[in-house]
Amino acid sequence: MNKPLADRIRPTTIDDVVGQQHILGKGKILRNIIESGKIPNMIFYGLSGTGKTTVANIAANTSHKALYRLNATNASVADVKAIVKESEGLLGQDGVLLYLDEIQNFNKKQQQSLLEYTENGRITLIASTTENPYFCVYNAILSRSTVFEFKALLPEDIEHALKRALDILQKEDFPKNKLIVEDGVLRHMAEKSGGDLRKALNALELAANYTIPDEKNQICLTMETAQQCTQKKVFQYDKDGDSHYDILSAFQKSIRGSDPDAAVHYLARLIAADDIQSICRRLMVIACEDVGLAYPSAITIVKACVDSALMLGFPEARIPLAQAVILLATAPKSNASYMAINSALYDLEHIDTGTIPRQLQNKHYDGEGNVEKGQNYLYPHDYPNHYVPQQYLPDKIRDKIYYVPGNNKQEQAAKEYWDKIKKK
Known part of the structure; x- marks a missing residue:
């Protein structure tokens, strides 16, 4: 054999x-x-x-x-x-x-x-x-x-190896035939292999072995033959491996970087891998982590696109998914809420944040041993503009600031409103 x-x-x-x-x-x-x-x-x-x-x-x-x-x-x-x-x-x-x-x-x-x-x-x-x-x-x-x-091989590296393989085929497998290769055939096989030399060699061997010689006893490897032997471009993708996370990382970073063209490219890779679940999950995360309060409605629109995609399935699902991707890539960006919760969780893990202020506790009565009587909670809706100054954070972190408004129209408008109300 x-x-x-x-x-x-x-x-x-x-x-x-x-x-x-x-x-x-x-x-x-x-x-x-x-x-x-x-x-x-x-x-x-x-x-x-x-x-x-x-x-x-x-x-x-x-x-x-x-x-x-x-x-x-x-x-x-x-x-x-x-x-x-x-x-x-x-x-x-x-x-x-x-x-x-x-x-x-x-x-x-x-x-x-x-x-x-x-x-x-x-x-x-x-x-x-x-x-x-x-x-x-x-x-x-x-x-x-x-x-x-x-690392994945470049097409020119694979093409070089295919030329050596062609010589071996000519000498060992087809000494009585002449192998003729159209221009671009080896390059096509190299580009369709996804950086995997073995895939390209298998395609070349398949094409040579199953192409019928012509009347001159020549085996002509045409572009049509090459396309039939390669069919669909190979994508290095493993849902549990590095390539999976590399593409998802590039996908999110392109959206975060407001590059709709790159974002759509990586979406196409994920679609080619038939990985609709990862796409939908990541889009929901991006809507909150990277767009967030700069465009609060983004999560609602993305959720609608995701629901539509899951209901439609591929190939039609690509359309609402592309809509969601382009919306997020071109939307204003803010990670203020993402940074705020991360900072709050960090403090819980690393410092003593103290007890909840008495006025915020669920106190309905005072025991006999309590020196301080009454909860003293101020109900904001009883005051102008539904606001009254009151301490909400525990004493030990009373001056801590977790949320810093992003430099975008939406958050700056909210900041201006509350600065005016709070008379800062």
């Missing part, structure tokens, strides 16, 4: 690895580590198809250690122990390098089992994960490892 193209094109030297120049370029730390042959415990973190397995293979070769591979999705502690036992023989005389893929699928106890062997040097661990290791990898392993982030 022929090996997949992605395996056949796998580089054996650092110079052949595409992308990741921030860690593999000349003089960069990971490159220096690999070239030294002295491999420490490492964690490779990044999206699929960005070269983590390839670099681990190269590291193992330069270290001259016996390489073992496990995938945490279906491996167990027993598999790790079996590798340790094998390392006691001739194969492990120079040490063992264990490449553990998808380490996030090992629970805490399973990850802890690795510590004993990494600490005594029986195993050098290179673990990979598509999720943030600071959230999914046990702290003791993190503290004993160096973390390297593998």
